[in-house]
């Protein structure tokens with residue numbers, strides 16, 4: 188029974204990583220108990236009317252994991268697999284992600300169990316407005332600041348911001364990030380996660396003596412994160428030999444034309460039917476011989492079922508939680524380096540922070556400024572993680588958690604626990 192429960196718990200897996208780092212930090216048991224429990228979990232029904240007039244009810248979630256360093260921060264996921272367990276794990280990761288790149292935010296995450304691909308624009312708008320209305324009291328620029336995640340878009344953020352602003356009777360752009368530019372979105376936000384992931388990947392490749400020119404890159408997931416990362420790797424002279432999305436995987440030994448694949452995916456809303464490479468299975472993609480593998484789709488893609496056959500020198504976790512702890516140990520034993528999710532995909536929340544800061548100042552930045560500051564934040568903090576990993580002789584993931592936990596605990600210790 189226990190074993191089965193553990194296998195399905197994303198949050199259980201997430202805590203395993205935390206515990207490893209907490210042990211090395213000698214974190215005292217009370218603090219450990221506090222940090223392995225979410226501050227607040229909210230579940231509610233979202234009644235909405237289908238275009239046909241039929242009344243439907245979905246379930247919505249928002250988890251505010253920790254507020255020690257600032258307002259909760261984290262995306263909203265629209266996906267059929269959304270559960271309280273998954274949202275809690277994602278909020279937990281956001282806590283460490285914000286801390287590891289030193290942003291003044293805590294961690295949060297939200298979601299609706301639904302399949303956005305089967306919903307019309309009007310249905311999505313009604314669901315989003317009801318979702319936002321349910322959360323009016325608990326979100327806000329100084330409370331909790333949502334953003335896009337899997338299945339949600341800048342347009343959805345615009346509806347959220349509009350609904351919140353209507354309820355509180357004032358214009359509040361800083362209640363969400365990842366908005367369209369017209370209403371206070373930041374330049375460079377859409378590309379930020381993929382850009383950040385490729386920046387730290389290229390830094391690590393240099394450290395490992397992998398020449399970016401011609402380096403073989405494999406990318407799982409061709410959405411916001413995967414497609415931008417693919418383009419950045421191609422721009423750096425790398426050879427992207429395989430990409431995939433939910434419709435299948437596409438490979439070419441000589442390297443794919445990424446600009447062409449991006450244009451195709453934009454036009455057809457997926458890679459289905461893409462002829463720029465040989466069609467292979469999604470499972471085969473994860474086992475291709477490559478320098479860098481970037482899982483940029485969903486959780487648990489690298490697991491005990493395939494870890495022994497993964498054939499990469501470096502794994503860069505564009506997605507949240509793509510590697511199970513068991514698989515992670517296999518990679519460490521096999522000498523495969525992993526840049527963990529909380530560092531590799533922190534570019535998105537970093538530019539979300541810039542967006543929030545621009546909204547509060549009422550002063551937008553140029554794209555070059557955004558990208559320059561993003562590179563500074565990512566590379567400075569990644570260097571700290573690398574140094575700590577070397578100093579303590581631990582994997583990058585453990586070092587990243589140690590740095591993040593240390594920062595959150597420092598804030599909690601100064602504030603004191605209201606107990």
Ligand code: NAD
Nearest residue numbers: 337338380408409410411412432433483484506507532535
């Ligand atoms: P997205 O919805 O834009 O794209 C997801 C992609 O993964 C799609 O191409 C989809 O077809 C593909 N996919 C789904 N299941 C797959 C499978 N089994 N095999 C291959 N491909 C599959 O989402 P996104 O915003 O790119 O997010 C991807 C991951 O990155 C998620 O884990 C998300 O939490 C994480 N992330 C996103 C951001 C961001 O700014 N968007 C920031 C940090 C982390």
